[in-house]
Amino acid sequence: MKKSPEEHAARFDKKASEYDESKSDEYRACANLVIEHAAPDAEDVVLDLGTGTGAIALALAPDAERVVGRDISEGMMDEARAKAQDEGLENVELDRGTFREPEYDGPVDIVTSNFAMHHLSDEEKREAIDVIAGLEPRTFVLGDVMFFGEPDPEAPFYSPDVDDPATVGTLADAFTSAGFSLTAVERVHDQVGVLVAERSPVAEAEAPDE
Numbered sequence: 001m002k003k004s005p006e007e008h009a010a011r012f013d014k015k016a017s018e019y020d021e022s023k024s025d026e027y028r029a030c031a032n033l034v035i036e037h038a039a040p041d042a043e044d045v046v047l048d049l050g051t052g053t054g055a056i057a058l059a060l061a062p063d064a065e066r067v068v069g070r071d072i073s074e075g076m077m078d079e080a081r082a083k084a085q086d087e088g089l090e091n092v093e094l095d096r097g098t099f100r101e102p103e104y105d106g107p108v109d110i111v112t113s114n115f116a117m118h119h120l121s122d123e124e125k126r127e128a129i130d131v132i133a134g135l136e137p138r139t140f141v142l143g144d145v146m147f148f149g150e151p152d153p154e155a156p157f158y159s160p161d162v163d164d165p166a167t168v169g170t171l172a173d174a175f176t177s178a179g180f181s182l183t184a185v186e187r188v189h190d191q192v193g194v195l196v197a198e199r200s201p202v203a204e205a206e207a208p209d210e
């Protein structure tokens with residue numbers, strides 16, 4: 001962990017009002033893929049972790065039963081709350097929660113997260129993926145900064161002083177260990193991608209009788 005959650009929260013509180021204006025093409029492509037792969041039905045509850053100003057949560061809300069957003073930055077969530085109100089979205093609930101302690105114990109069908117999990121160390125990402133698996137969603141769609149190969153040190157897509165992206169292999173291993181199967185891997189850029197994980201039928205199956 002390069003910065004504590006409190007330090008990240010303070011950083012995002014400060015940039016919240018300008019956050020939506022500073023997006024790269026890769027970020028937009030990644031967010032669109034997360035939205036496309038999440039594709040909730042009208043009965044689905046979506047949990048969006050690191051929800052920020054609501055790029056994913058607000059886009060999914062019109063199609064879902066309910067969207068629960070969690071973040072550590074009240075400044076970012078205030079932006080999301082204002083947009084939800086402007087758009088007349090009444091099925092979005094935003095509150096403080098972290099990847100490893102989402103502060104939510106209701107039913108969840110789909111978990112999403114975009115451009116947020118790279119703030120955790122690899123060990124913390126593993127713990128977070130285990131916690132998410134414990135919520136028993138059918139799908140987890142993760143869009144984030146992640147390494148498909150050796151990152152070019154001359155052209156990092158992230159800020160090495162505050163971000164800690166994982167390799168795709170590390171994430172795939174964490175998903176598999178937590179009982180998910182990867183059903184899609186989308187490479188947006190050498191350092192940006194989307195992973196779609198479904199809960200593995202093997203993990204859900206009863207052990208056969210001897």
Ligand SMILES: C[S@@+](CC[C@H](N)C(=O)[O-])C[C@H]1O[C@@H](n2cnc3c(N)ncnc32)[C@H](O)[C@@H]1O
Nearest residue numbers: 012050051052055071072073076098099114116
């Ligand atoms: C780059 S923004 C992405 C926001 C949004 N998901 C999007 O696609 O625009 C990262 C967000 O992750 C949040 N964040 C950072 N560490 C977190 C943690 N441990 N738990 C929950 N949210 C966290 C930050 O507060 C920030 O709002």
